[in-house]
Amino acid sequence: MTVMNDSPRRKELTRLAGQLFVQEGFDRTTVRMLAQEMGIKSGSLFHHFRDKQEILAAVIEEGTQNALTQARQALASCSPEPQARLHALAKAHLDTLLTDRNSHVVALYEWRRLDDEARDHLIHLRDAYETLWNEVIEDAIDAGLVKGELALVSRFVLGALNWTVRWYDPDGPRDSDELAKELVAMITQENPA
């Protein structure tokens, strides 16, 4: 029970915890299971994390942080047309599912297990991510490319995207580029007014 930092050891432990949380769920994953997976004894866990909840927060933060970074980079390096920006964001989202899948699944299912402090912190990251989407969708609506009201469209789109966690297989026959293209095609008008 020393302190908490972000040592490389802690990073690795967080990655392993993510795997287990996906397989078993947070509540069903015991500190003894975690320790065994990590090759240490259960007591040693609390040298790296204050308590079990902090492990959960670390897992979720990792993926959310990366998703935000990747989304920003994608927007920074794509052409400024609304359709291209929609596509870039959707592709970035699917790509993070490849690299941080466990983290996102955990974020989706175990969000409510976070204590207030951790949730407050993470909710800001999530808001920042959704704001990116809102801006891009708003531009698309203004350009007549997408029909509907901003608040609703972005919720529908984020829903469709977040749901991909449940069925998208990064090793499957379709890559993220194709899927992003399909999603954008579905919600955009072919002959904008």
Add this chain to the structure above:
Amino acid sequence: MTVMNDSPRRKELTRLAGQLFVQEGFDRTTVRMLAQEMGIKSGSLFHHFRDKQEILAAVIEEGTQNALTQARQALASCSPEPQARLHALAKAHLDTLLTDRNSHVVALYEWRRLDDEARDHLIHLRDAYETLWNEVIEDAIDAGLVKGELALVSRFVLGALNWTVRWYDPDGPRDSDELAKELVAMITQENPA
């Protein structure tokens, strides 16, 4: 530990269990909490349900069954145009969130806690529901109303819809009819080829 039937008492207990599962999550809801909420002692619970998992299965089955019934009725009593059928299904989905919200939230979050037997049974109900959507979406694609590939479009649409559980407030300013209209508008082409 007598047997399991579907007495009215059991129905009521299932409803209460749904509430608690939403508030606390399945794993964090103890049989003692359930019993207290139901006004009985924890041991008496096992007169109505074989074990804790069976309570979960009962909660989920209730909502899924109703969703299927309502969706079928909605399709049976609407005009045959693809757009009208899309709208009818979407509205039916949102309406079940009004009557069976707890059940659907639990189905969404706690699906993996089901044992194999219960999951096998429920997966058939879920498949039947998704088949309804697939048929309606396929017609819409064939009519040139919606762009894209059936498997992907239906996953995106079901994702957007299932996600509504997380934000749709039936007591809010918009009723299910408006929301359904918005969703259909978003994915349909204004000037079909």
Add this chain to the structure above:
DNA sequence: CAGTCACACTAGCGCTTGCTTGGTTGAACC
């Protein structure tokens, strides 16, 4: 070479968990 530090260990405390057991109740039925 003494001191510090990150990391790990052993051992177990105090509590909660799902579920069982054996028995009681009160209404319904013939």
Add this chain to the structure above:
DNA sequence: GGTTCAACCAAGCAAGCGCTAGTGTGACTG
């Protein structure tokens, strides 16, 4: 008016839980 039966209770077991306390280590650092 004895029988049946769903519904409930009191009591508790065995297992498992998160977490703590106290104690080595071996590798760096002054």
